Amino acid sequence: MSIPTLHVTLISETFPPEINGVANTLGRLSEGLLQRGHRVELVRPRQAGDPLGAEDERQLLCRGWPLPGYPGLQWGQVSMHKLIRRWRRQRPDVLYIATEGPLGLSALRAARRLGIAVVSGFHTNFHQYSSEYGLGLLARLLTHYLRWFHRRTQTTLVPSISQHLELERRGFDNLTLMARGVDSQLFNPGRRNQALREQWGLENDDIALLYVGRLAPEKNLGVLQHCLHAARQHYPQRHIRLIVVGDGPQRSALEQQLPDALFCGALRGEVLAEHYASGDIFLFPSLTETFGNVVLEALASGLGVVAYDQAAAAQHIRHGHSGALAMPGDEDAFIDACNWLVEDPEALRRVRLNARQHASRQGWPAIIEQFESHLHEACRQGLGSLAPQPPTTLTIKPESSTPRG
16 A cells, blocks of 8 residues: 655755754755655745745745854744745645744744644754853743644654653653664765875874864863863873864864864765764764764764763663763763773774664664654644643663664
């Protein structure tokens, strides 16, 4: 029996070629739906590189406003009435709202007016980020808004078990676990490039500590300096260098704090994959992730990953087997985990092999299939499912080769 095709509208403030986890995920989901025969419409802010006339029946481009603290990203703004007129002409079967700003709110209101099913995604911990940007007093208000917003959709897709439990604790309901995948053909240890390592000033037995991600306060990047200092202090015989891939508002400050680190800027595609594979130990000190796609990319690239025991790391790393974990907030344990991999080349080799083996089974096709099933289920439920319901509970099944919701 063939699965009916859907007209799916994706609403997001960010989308490829922008470089961030939300854009990457939305790009993968969109591409996967198209490959499975569905019709996909995109509603997003206009990007700098969009040509005139880029708007058509497949996408609606709206006005964008700069997002404070996030140069290059923006809030989208479109009137509810414009969406209603568009969707009355060509009615979607279901919306997927990935961001909860003014654009997402307008889409939610229009969908409820027209009786269109809505699935939402919880992609970014803005309520936690607010305190990092000096807006701590707004965190509680923002949490109330996010809870209100997501309760008005059929279900909210969350990417990690820890995120599910955290949102449940904060009173969110109708939550469904849907993990993320990784392209293990692109992110592959075979892309290791000795010539690139030589440009970094490293030989075969030297250690490249790698960070990939946004250079922003919420990423807890002060830990990078502490790890580098501790590793060099404890193992002066090892040549250790920090490689930083990414950009953001903290870049200039980090360059001053880490004068001998190499800052590569934002990278994508095969160049990014080559940088991953040419590293040795991946440091990911963030405490605010909903998932952390870069963790899976680093594992697929065969790196020894050091991270806090939450989000993607908690789901995909067995401490001492396929990576090294520290309890959230325990910086000393994080540094010790990094030192363990620096100190013991055999342990690092074993961890890297196990990391690659695990990540190679975490492909996107199964995630796309899950996403498709959630969209179909929302269509079957209709708006009647939005009546008040008791909070859902999370059942964690035994680990399998592919994350399941």
